[in-house]
Amino acid sequence: MDNDAKMLEAMGDAVTRLQIKYRASSISDRMTMKPDLEKLTRDYVDFQLKLIQEGVITTDADLEEMEDIRREIDNAARTQEIVQAIARTIAFIAKRFI
Amino acid sequence: MKKRKYTLYAWVFVILGAGVLNGCTKEKAEAIKVTVEQFRIEAIAAINQLKNIVKQSIEMPAQDENKLIDDLEQEDTIDYDKIKLLLAERDIGAAEADVIDEKMQELEGQYNLFASMFNSLPKGSFFAAKAVERAQKHAINLTVQLINFAQQIKENKIAVKANAKRILLVGQINQNKSIQDPVLRRQHLKNAAQSLRELYEEESRIKNMAIIQCLKAAETGRQVAQMIRDYKSLTVGEVLTLSQQSLGLVSEISDQSAYIEPLLKKYQAIETTIKSDPYWKNLLDEKIIQ
Numbered sequence: 001m002d003n004d005a006k007m008l009e010a011m012g013d014a015v016t017r018l019q020i021k022y023r024a025s026s027i028s029d030r031m032t033m034k035p036d037l038e039k040l041t042r043d044y045v046d047f048q049l050k051l052i053q054e055g056v057i058t059t060d061a062d063l064e065e066m067e068d069i070r071r072e073i074d075n076a077a078r079t080q081e082i083v084q085a086i087a088r089t090i091a092f093i094a095k096r097f098i
Numbered sequence: 099m100k101k102r103k104y105t106l107y108a109w110v111f112v113i114l115g116a117g118v119l120n121g122c123t124k125e126k127a128e129a130i131k132v133t134v135e136q137f138r139i140e141a142i143a144a145i146n147q148l149k150n151i152v153k154q155s156i157e158m159p160a161q162d163e164n165k166l167i168d169d170l171e172q173e174d175t176i177d178y179d180k181i182k183l184l185l186a187e188r189d190i191g192a193a194e195a196d197v198i199d200e201k202m203q204e205l206e207g208q209y210n211l212f213a214s215m216f217n218s219l220p221k222g223s224f225f226a227a228k229a230v231e232r233a234q235k236h237a238i239n240l241t242v243q244l245i246n247f248a249q250q251i252k253e254n255k256i257a258v259k260a261n262a263k264r265i266l267l268v269g270q271i272n273q274n275k276s277i278q279d280p281v282l283r284r285q286h287l288k289n290a291a292q293s294l295r296e297l298y299e300e301e302s303r304i305k306n307m308a309i310i311q312c313l314k315a316a317e318t319g320r321q322v323a324q325m326i327r328d329y330k331s332l333t334v335g336e337v338l339t340l341s342q343q344s345l346g347l348v349s350e351i352s353d354q355s356a357y358i359e360p361l362l363k364k365y366q367a368i369e370t371t372i373k374s375d376p377y378w379k380n381l382l383d384e385k386i387i388q
Contacts, residue, residue, distance in 0.1 A: 005254040012155060012257050019158050020265055027169050027180050034183065038190065041156050045194040048152050049201050051255045055246030057239040058208050066236055070215040072229035077222030 004051055011044045125334045127223035129341040130230075130325050131216045137240075137322045138213035140315035142206050144244060147308040149202040151251075151258050154304075156191050159262040212236055227330060234326040241319030245369060248312035251305060258305040263297050306362050313365035320372055 001009075018040055022033050166184070173180065215233055219226055250256045270293065274286035321340050325332065332340075372378050 001254060008255060008257055012259060012261075015156060016259075016261055016264060019261070020268055023158070023161065023165075023265065023269075027173050027176075027183065030187070031179065031183050034186075034190070038193075041191060041194050042197075045152065045156060045197055048155070048257065049198070051250065052148065052152075052201070052247070055243055055250055056205070057243055057246075058236070062236060062239065063208065063211060065232070066211045066215055069229050069232050069236075070211070070217075072232075073215055073222055073226045074218045075222075076224075076226035076229060077218035080222045080224050083224075 008044075008047060008051065011040075011047055015040050015044050123334055124220050124223050126329075126332070126337045127220040127226075129334075129337040130322075130329070131219050133318065133322050133325060133341045134213050134216045137237075137315065137318040138209045140311070140318045141209040141240065141244060144247065144308070144311040144315045145202050145205050145209075147304075147311050148205075148247060148256065149198060151256060151304065151308060152198050153195055155257045155259045155261050156194055157260075157262040158190060159266050161187065209240060212240055230326055230329050234323060237319060237323040237326055241316050241323060244312045244316040244319060245372065248309045248316070248369065251309050251312070256308075258301050258308070260297060260301055260304070263300070267293055267297060310361050310365050313369050316372065317365070317368050320378070 015037075018033070018037050022030055022037050025033060170176065212233075215229075219230070247256070251258065267290070271287070271290045274283060274290050277283035277286060321343060325337060325340055328336075
């Protein structure tokens with residue numbers, strides 16, 4: 001297990017332990033504990049999402065390029081429709097009038 | 099007159115022929131579009147599993163009604179702040195769940211955008227070859243990401259923990275241990291031991307299924323990348339075979355609970371194949387997380 005995995009496990013265990021303690025506490029104690037529980041949970045989720053982000057390769061520039069490719073393929077479809085319409089018209093003229 | 103007619107026919111032929119030589123047939127384009135859509139569906143299923151895993155790892159069980167009555171009884175006085183806390187307790191973890199949703203939607207958006215690039219491909223198949231070529235890099239990146247996620251789950255960098263059930267189990271075992279009658283206590287602890295084993299099996303199943311889903315999506319992504327790479331040279335038959343293979347992956351996993359171990363082995367073998375393929379090996383060496 002590498003350090004990230006160890007850190008994640010330690011943080012997760014800390015969250016669970018505090019949740020167990022919180023559930024067993026009185027209302028007054030829970031009022032004191034709630035901000036700590038929320039902060040610990042938020043830190044744990046942030047760390048988890050940071051680790052997931054390390055596996056992500058696609059960048060904002062890639063997303064822009066994908067948008068660009070989509071537009072290019074959409075344009076190709078429009079061009080093809082026009083070319084096919086022209087070809088059909090030429091074929092029609094050739095068949096009927098020549 | 100005849101000469102002019104042939105000239106016109108020749109033009110029609112040249113216009114359409116040029117397109118065909120540069121691009122691909124509508125059938126090939128349709129097959130690519132179907133496989134890309136399959137890739138999108140599989141990737142989103144994988145991301146959904148990641149989302150559920152992260153959410154489960156912080157989930158608290160709902161507060162027991164009897165515990166709430168005990169709490170109210172114990173307090174000397176109940177003021178507004180205490181009521182406010184009791185009302186707000188139901189929302190503990192909700193803000194974090196929103197953050198998780200937002201991150202996962204961002205990831206889903208990448209795969210949705212990738213698939214949307216190919217929506218018009220069958221209508222523009224003659225003239226879109228260059229654009230399709232540019233899509234290869236993104237197919238690779240999105241595929242490698244899925245392999246990375248599988249790797250992270252395997253290495254416990256994504257925590258698979260049915261947290262709420264773990265918390266309930268701690269409470270259950272402690273309650274059982276306080277039973278005075280030794281026979282009854284042993285019986286209850288036997289049930290707790292059974293629950294403990296079931297929880298272990300459930301967490302293992304969640305972990306394995308998430309790995310399988312990531313690798314299944316990655317395999318579909320690999321096929322998409324291959325189709326894009328060989329867009330011009332593949333025959334319609336070859337493209338259809340690749341497309342059918344990707345659809346075959348979906349049907350075989352429908353009975354997942356019964357075949358989880360063989361499935362895991364199969365997809366781990368696919369992962370090994372991808373990683374040892376000379377073309378993919380170089381890409382993965384550069385991009386896979388260590």
